[in-house]
Amino acid sequence: MRRLRHRRWCGGEDARLPQLGRGALPLLCFIWLLATAVSAQQDEVNFGSTKSDKEVEYGEPTAHTDRRDLPKSNETLERRITVLLDEMLKSHDKRIRPNYGGPPVEVNITALITTISAVSEVSMDYTLDLYLRQIWRDDRLAFPSDGPMSLTIGIDMVNQIWTPDTFFPNEKKSFFHEATSHNSFLRIDNHGNVLRSIRLTVTANCPMSLHTFPLDTQKCALEIESYGYSTKDIVYHWHTENTSLVMDENVHLAHFSVGKAYQIERVISLSTGNYSRLTAIFNFKRNIGFYLIQIYFPSSLIVVISWVSFWLNREAVQARVAIGVTTVLTMTTLMTSTNGSLPKVSYVKSLDIFLGVCFFIVFASLVEYAAVGYMLKRHRRRADAPSPVTYFESETSPNLQNGRMRNGNNRLRRNNNRSMKNSVNIPMDHLDAEHIVPLLVAVPVTRRPRFTIRPAQVDLASRFLFPLFFLIFQIIYWYWYFFSTMGSENQNDNTLPSSS
């Protein structure tokens, strides 16, 4: 521009020249004009290349304008581009795809994922922000140029050229970003390659299997397809083999760690034809930390608290019942609140197994006290009740004469019915030999004392058996967790590339 100003200044000098009559000046000015004309051309080359520094999408970063191919005039560059675009669009019919009647249009896709949010088990979906770039070739938009050149054009021109009708088959809702203007751009290079980039927020459906929740890895897909054009008209490709799907380094999720993303190309058969479909698959591995802190650790502690009851005095009825009932109720609350934030699936999740076993142990320790209490009561009653043999001895022994024997036997049997399993000491030396036979017949249960379990033994056994059972369960559970997650990671590596 500075050169142009010089040229104008020189022209002004030229106008005054005849008046001044300086003969050397026209020659000098002519040389200077020649020099500025050459450098102005270079200037435009430089201008073109600085502009294209930002245009990296085609892998052809250098571009320059050749004046011969643009409309020849002394007008500004903008004016010339306007003329170019007008001529480009004059013959363009946006209703018809490129190569109509010929081979299908190749639409290449790349995507940059900027955020992933709201991976939700309840609604079975996830939300992502992405820059979706579509690259296709429309020969009708090619323009003559000496070297590679790319024009970045206002998005309004999108409405005047043909564009692929790309959509997301598994989308639930999505929207463009309009602040501060429509977040998209259009670039056209001299070969007719069109690049269209749009910033989108897409909420996509993601059916999840929660069998191993919360120790699970979820695979969520984003599918890209043409709504109307079958494989005869449009074929989609990922622009590069493995690197078309790029995850921004700021993609973080609270509940999940985001694994590698896979890209797949396939053809879908529908009743209206075969459609080319691209699939991006994201792996979300659930972070166990939250559930360890919020569920696994508290429920394990509740189980441990329920064992305190085994160390308490058997007579401390209130304390032991309170511990038992409180822990059972707390476990119930924990199970209810945990499942409240999850979908109502009809199968058993890993978390349900853990909470179920915890609940079972807590419940069993309450039942243990019920058993101990019952045994204690029976024990005490037997201690209070008079022994049938002493009764027999003190009351009927002196009067064991004739018809009184049957009466005594009746009382004896009644007493035995009340205390079937009580141990009975029979002082043998006080009995006469002739009375032994009716006595043994009357007290048949006195043979069973060695099988009696005392309440103290039940508590003692529980103190060791309950923790042992819980420990074994924890070992199996976590071993299975690490085993299964390693298995699923290997599965990811094997299955996904082969299905592409």
Ligand SMILES: *[C@@H]1O[C@H](CO)[C@@H](O)[C@H](O)[C@H]1NC(C)=O
């Ligand atoms: C699309 O990508 C393929 C490779 O995947 C490439 O061969 C082809 O030239 C690309 N087409 C366009 C229009 O960029």
Ligand SMILES: *[C@@H]1O[C@H](CO)[C@@H](O)[C@H](O)[C@H]1NC(C)=O
């Ligand atoms: C793409 O991935 C496959 C397997 O994952 C690998 O063999 C191939 O070399 C990769 N290609 C590029 C260009 O990275």
Ligand SMILES: *[C@@H]1O[C@H](CO)[C@@H](O)[C@H](O)[C@H]1NC(C)=O
């Ligand atoms: C779709 O593809 C299948 C094979 O993959 C082929 O048999 C079928 O004819 C195709 N349908 C159409 C409408 O082209």
Ligand SMILES: CC(=O)N[C@H]1CO[C@H](CO)[C@@H](O)[C@@H]1O
């Ligand atoms: C060579 C050429 O096109 N010259 C034009 C430069 O612009 C002026 C006015 O804009 C025209 O009058 C010239 O013909």
